Amino acid sequence: MPAPFPQGFLTMKSLSLAALVAAFTTAPALAHVTLETQQAPVGSTYKAVLRVPHGCKGAATTKVRVRIPEGVIAVKPMPKPGWTLETTKGKYEKAYDYYGTPTAEGVTEVSWSGGKLLDEHYDEFVLRAYLTADLKPETTLYVPVVQECEGGAVERWIEIPAAGKAADDYKFPAPGLKLLPKK
């Protein structure tokens, strides 16, 4: 049975809008290091996919370092073929509750090195972590990333917007994640 008119109309409209939205949402991947999923509730496990769209001014990426923000615990980075995975452990500012277990130390920095990601290629770096309930919902959590490249070039995606400013106002904004209330 053929679909009634309103349904087809809606489909057409939603598709064209979807295409429009898609056109806008793909643009950001072009130049900055960003997170794939840009919102998550606090008190939940979050899979961070860091998208690295290019090298440092044309040079190939050889190392990606991620600073784990305070309040993010139980970090488990995903190994990546061709890259050496390393973590730095340290003490947190306080003990966080991880499903009933007080957690006062853990991974504070993750790095993938030794690989070679050409400027004209794209890749993703993944880690899984727990966003503690101590993080404030309705704020943006910034995850500073340092991208090191061949020939000593470095791009630091570490700028955290001041109050009243948007990430867009900065040249090297840190990837951000909007925190939602606990489910």
Place this chain on the structure above:
Amino acid sequence: MNRPFRLLLVLLGLAIASLAMAGQALAHAALTKTVPADGAIVASTPTEFSLSFSEPVSPLVLSLIGPDGTSRSLTRFVLTDRMLSIIAPGDLAHGTHVLSWRVVSEDGHPVGGSVLFSIGSPSAAPVVTTQSEPAVRFMLWLGKLGFYLGLAFGIGGAAFMAWVTPLPAVARAPIAGFLVLGLLSVPIAFAAQGLDALALPLSAALQPAAWQAAAASSFGRTALIAGLALLVALIVLFVPSRSGRLLAALAWLGTGAALAVSGHASAAEPQLLTRPAVFLHAIGMAGWAGALLPLALALRQPDGALALQRFSRRIPLLLLFILLSGAALAIVQVERPQALLTTPYGLVLTGKLALVAALIGLGAFNRYRLRGAAASGRANTRSLLTRIIAAEIAIIVAILAIVALWRFTPPPRALAATAAQPASVHIHTEKAMADISVTPGRTGPVTITVSLLDGEFGPLAAKELRLALSQPEAGIEPIERQAIKQADGNWQVSDLTLPIAGRWTIELEILVSDFEMTRLKETVEIRP
């Protein structure tokens, strides 16, 4: 769930996603290479400039600011993939140029920057002086002259009468006249000083701003001390009192103090030498010049010979004050003998020295050829002596008129010091503090030194420091430079030429640690 509702949900989800993305990172094109390279010195005029970016761009504004500060927009360019080739104008002058670019990358986000390059060699700093209008300068000169005359003949005269020889009431009138002239000149010179400082026209002479500016300058102190000294001298002249001699001495010393607290000479280093030298020079001058008028009047009196004798006893000491202090100041101010003829300041000094030589010649003639004869009371000798003294007074007036010109001619020492004066700015935020100095603080090649502290005056161990200088008014997009850490812990950028004067914006990008960055921003005024 039926199909329309499901599609509506999809639509809603995508709309929310797009909202969430809004304000998120957009693509910024990065400049990867330029020809000529930023900071380069090229031997010959380039025919083309090229800018290469990390992704395709299209230009919004391209402008070239020349060594003379004029800006022109570049409209002839070719885009090939990620490279922008710009046809250079054919008539580029030697010196430093700024190629300022602003482009938009695929996502519609504009980015800008500047490339600095010099043809032949970096621009030398141009010599430009700002001058106030001639009427203000004339008023200032006249005010200074009247002021000097009041100090020399008024206060000097009153002191001579109090200490050396009293004169009948009628002889007080000319001296009182000079004192009043001095008192009237103080506000005139004061107002003119303020007008000159602010480069205001003569019509603004009564505006509070001019007077405030003058009060804020060192001349404010000079005017205050001199005004008091002139008043005291006037009182001593007309109100005889037991403490008259003491007050007269105070007024006389006041002339030295007034001149020692301001002016080019007093401001010169070493201050321990220059300020006392100016003081001695001024009291010596007032002592000598001030004696002449009472002396000429005394010589008409029967007991004039006594006054002449007393004057002659004192004059060598005063002359010693004047010559020694004058020589010391000249050495400090002129620095090189050839500056006596090659700089306006030196020429004024040369003119003054010629008149001083004539004055000393006349004085010596009086002393060795006429004094004995005059003392013995021969009337015609006395009248010749009186005429020579009148000539001396005229020469002193001329000297003071010339000296008042110094106000407009900074000494070679000050010219060199002004040129080298840095432009400084201090930034204090919660996170960091920076002291920035641009040396010299004028157009041309400069060195920028930055010292960093944290928000609580503690040391700030930065990993890296980048500086970006821009001048939005002139359309110059940021010129970026990496600072180099010095042995003393300060940061320095030395490969920079600032092509034009005005208000520049300096932005510091301080890398505190691998993952932490602080930005500071302030403006600094660069002189022409």
